[in-house]
Amino acid sequence: MLLTALVTFGLATVLTLVSFDDAISHSENSRSVSAQVRHAEQLLTLAVSQERGYLYTGQNELLPDINETRRDVLMALSEAEELTTWPEQDGRLRQMRELATKRLDTLEKTVALFEAGKTDEARVLVESGSGNQYMLDFHREAEDIVLTERRLMREANQSISQLSGSLKILIVLGILALVVLSFLWLRMVRARLAPLELCVERARQVANNNFPGTDLPVVFADDEVGSLTGSLNEMTSALYRGATKVEAVREQVQLTALSLSDRVIEQSTALTQLSSGIQEISATVQELNLSASQMSAKVKGLVDGAASRGKAGVRGLNAVDESVKATAKVRDQVQSVADFTVHLNEKAAQVERIVFFVNELTERSNILSINAALLAAGSGEESAAFGVLAEEMQKLTSRSKDSTLEIHETLQTIRSQIQRVVMATEETTKQVEAGDNAAQQAARSIRVLKDTVDEGNDTFLQIVAAVRQQNQALEQVEQALVAMRESAQLVEEGSLSLKEDAAVLASLNLELKNSDLLKAVRS
């Protein structure tokens, strides 16, 4: 019911306000229409006056601007038409428009006649009164319109007065309703906010580190307050759990702080030992550096010596090469002698084969002679002939044998000489080959020696380079040691800082321990 009353009150107020607004606008419109009509009337009247002045004085500055006047008059009348709400007014305004147009046309004709030099005709036209009639009608219409508008304005004003009264009543009624509603709303809000008070009380308790446990307000409302209460309960529980966790973490932090402190002590001890070690290494590096420099100087001397030995090796190698070439020539000559000897041997063998054949002939001849001698041993003339034959053959055989023997002995001698030559040649060849092998061996040895010297030289140079690198490395090691020492110092400083941080942690832990929140958790 209250709502219906409110709605009705609202509608009435709205209608009243709308009517009030309409009345005001009507009044304003009427006023504006009147003003516009009057303005058009004034403009037209002025134009007519200016026409008469121009006609009778001829002064150009009195010449009315017909076009501008026409535009302004018609504009004013159009404005009035737009503003007016009465259809009758529209008709009158149209009439006025026509009259104004006709009058202005007349003015225009008059001016044109005067400018054309037809002054008399112009005056006649002016004096004819057609224009005046238009003006009179115009004035009359204007008067009617103004009067009508005034009447309308009066009626609107009356409406305004009436509506104003109604509005005042409505305002009063509204104020009363507002008061009543406010009172009722307040009561309702108060009833709805009671759980919130409980929540506030609960929040205050939590703020005082008083966790109620299960004693939480329960609101069965399914609105924002109920949601708020439920959320508050959840928050309280979560806060309690969080505080419990914080206590656990605090204990852990305490243990960690103690452990950290122990580690810092250990680290500090280790750093001290490291620093001592670094100092020892540094001293050792300096000694190494010194010995490397000495070694480098010695190796340099060795390199110079090796270079000179290398040159001697090259000269020896050249000499050996010459010797090898000469030996090769001797070997070639020996080989040609050996070839000749072989050929000689072959010829000796050929002679020996011939001797062997002759020997065979001799042997056969001997046999023949023996047979002849045997036949000769018989009796008769034939025996004597055979005897002679045997004897002659025996002689021939004997001489042949002797010659064969001599040839054989000579061949043997030649063969033995050849053999001796061959043996001597082989011996010479062997010696030459031995000499060649020796020379080549010497050359190889010299080459090996030279290569070894060169390798040694390279090795020495590598050693020198390695020693230099070692020196540089030692310098870098020393620099690294310095950096390590500085780092150790920084670490030590860091350890001190850690120690301080551990102390801070311990103090923070103590603060946490003594905090009311965690005391409440522990209790």
Next chain:
Amino acid sequence: MIPLLLVRVGESRYAFYGREIDEVILCPHLETYDGQSELLDGLFRLGESWIAVVPLARLLDIPGSELGHYDPLILLKGETVMAIRVDKVEGVQRMGIDELKPLLSVEDGHARAARLDLGSEPVYLLTSADLLLATERKVLHRSTELYAQRQARAEEELEHLKGETMS
């Protein structure tokens, strides 16, 4: 004067009566066969006959040289199946009968009939008839016969095969 053929076998010198010798030839290529007698060096064909070659060193049981090409062979008269191989034939020497010193007792073999003083070393005159024992002679004969028969059979067969090839 008695013609004697002087020969050498190893380091010993011997002599044969010249009249006992048919011919002296040089040893040709000898044929041998499995199972032949140890007396023989081999056999060779002389005309239509096969002759066994017997080294004198084996007959006299003295060390001699191995068979060599063109070793002298002594063909004795009356001996149709044997030729005696010696190392060397030194020649025919005529000697008076007074120079022969007969051996009355058997010394180193029964074929030595007398000793001759020729040069620095003694020379023994041999009797060819006593060179072989009767049994040895039979063996030679039989060996030669067997070989000849075998050779004849082979030649016949070869001729027969040649005939078949031609046909």
